[in-house]
Amino acid sequence: MDKREYFIRALNEGLYRDKRWVLRMFSLVRENQKEDQVPDWMAYQSTGGFFYKDPEAGRLVQLDEKPNGKPLIDYDEDIFIKKGELPFITEDMTTKYRRVLLHAVMFWYPFGTKEKFTNGQVDLGKFETRIAKNFADDAETQEAELPELYYPRQLELYYEAGSYLRSFAMLFVPAASPKSLSIDPAVLKRRDELLNDPNINIDDQAIAAQVEAELVKMDKDSFKGDLAERFLISKKDFPVIRKKRMIAVGSESGLRDGSKTPYIKASLDDGIDIQRFPDYNNGMRSGSYKRGVETQAGGELFKWLIRQALNIQMPMDDCGTKIGMPDIIDDANKTQFLGYSIIGEKGPIILAEDNIGSYLGKTVLRRSPATCRTGAPDYCATCLGPKLSSNPDALPVAFSQFGNDVMLESMGAMHGKSLEIALFDIVEQAS
Numbered sequence: 001m002d003k004r005e006y007f008i009r010a011l012n013e014g015l016y017r018d019k020r021w022v023l024r025m026f027s028l029v030r031e032n033q034k035e036d037q038v039p040d041w042m043a044y045q046s047t048g049g050f051f052y053k054d055p056e057a058g059r060l061v062q063l064d065e066k067p068n069g070k071p072l073i074d075y076d077e078d079i080f081i082k083k084g085e086l087p088f089i090t091e092d093m094t095t096k097y098r099r100v101l102l103h104a105v106m107f108w109y110p111f112g113t114k115e116k117f118t119n120g121q122v123d124l125g126k127f128e129t130r131i132a133k134n135f136a137d138d139a140e141t142q143e144a145e146l147p148e149l150y151y152p153r154q155l156e157l158y159y160e161a162g163s164y165l166r167s168f169a170m171l172f173v174p175a176a177s178p179k180s181l182s183i184d185p186a187v188l189k190r191r192d193e194l195l196n197d198p199n200i201n202i203d204d205q206a207i208a209a210q211v212e213a214e215l216v217k218m219d220k221d222s223f224k225g226d227l228a229e230r231f232l233i234s235k236k237d238f239p240v241i242r243k244k245r246m247i248a249v250g251s252e253s254g255l256r257d258g259s260k261t262p263y264i265k266a267s268l269d270d271g272i273d274i275q276r277f278p279d280y281n282n283g284m285r286s287g288s289y290k291r292g293v294e295t296q297a298g299g300e301l302f303k304w305l306i307r308q309a310l311n312i313q314m315p316m317d318d319c320g321t322k323i324g325m326p327d328i329i330d331d332a333n334k335t336q337f338l339g340y341s342i343i344g345e346k347g348p349i350i351l352a353e354d355n356i357g358s359y360l361g362k363t364v365l366r367r368s369p370a371t372c373r374t375g376a377p378d379y380c381a382t383c384l385g386p387k388l389s390s391n392p393d394a395l396p397v398a399f400s401q402f403g404n405d406v407m408l409e410s411m412g413a414m415h416g417k418s419l420e421i422a423l424f425d426i427v428e429q430a431s
């Protein structure tokens, strides 16, 4: 049997749920198991080669792979799988061994064949949003479960799979590479050109953002194909951490609101530019000061809002307003509009499964508390929408959410941030 055939067979036998098997497939191990105690289909390594326990023969059988001092399967190795060889593979394809393993653990185990195999990077955030939107109470029996819904029973298995998966971080996630410990000299050469160009006013925030964007992109591009590419995936790795450490410290927050220290051209690796000692200190002082003051600002706002909102009531079903917030409904976001009302010619129209299709791709005016005509401090049920109006006693909590948002934003702002230019969408910000 070759390793491809064996891998598929072992997955079908459920061995992906056994940590020992995964470790034996993707790394070299020193066996501490007696040959006669190896479970059926389990892999086994010795200096003589790779084996598996054949249940029919009742003994270890050698795989057709010559030992070459490397693990049986390389983390990046391709595998060709035919449709149906594994229940979740629905067409012939070439993919990676590791992707098949990931799918078996994270999706096949908790959800059966319901989830489609992704031959590429999996976006768990998106997947979990889908779970949240289609979540139902446990059904009486597993046969009564609907394929489009997710159940607590499955979610428990999914969490279990997630914590199991962590045990393979050592196999699949490199912590560093020679490249990640250094920087391409071409980036530093370009940095010196840009930062010392008399025509570039680096203390102008917008210009500094452009200069940094170019250097950060150069740095990031130099990692194409490097092992560390799979590790440096946090949004902060390049524009914040590597930029400050290896390119330039840049501007820190100043002591006054919204102010910035002048641009520091040296990187942390270059050492502290002693001429700029006050700026480093101002940056640090403003960071620790804000950590205290702005955390309490959000907390105080929350308490203030909740006191103010305690008397909010929902005295009527519909205030009759003709003003709403513009929203574009598309396939990706349509479920979040279900139950909400939009402005129609003869009054509000409730968006439901059977009519939302006719609004796809269109801009609608959604009824919103922001445009409610009920006298202050109250709101009508239609403007509040289905979730808030079904819990009118909880309105003060929803109302004071702004305080939490302020706190979250200011906590986020205290940590390392990258300087970027963004387009301000006034309608999106207001809705």
Ligand SMILES: [Zn+2]
Binding pocket: 318, 319, 320, 321, 371, 372, 373, 374, 379, 380, 381, 382, 383, 384
């Ligand atoms: Zn209203």
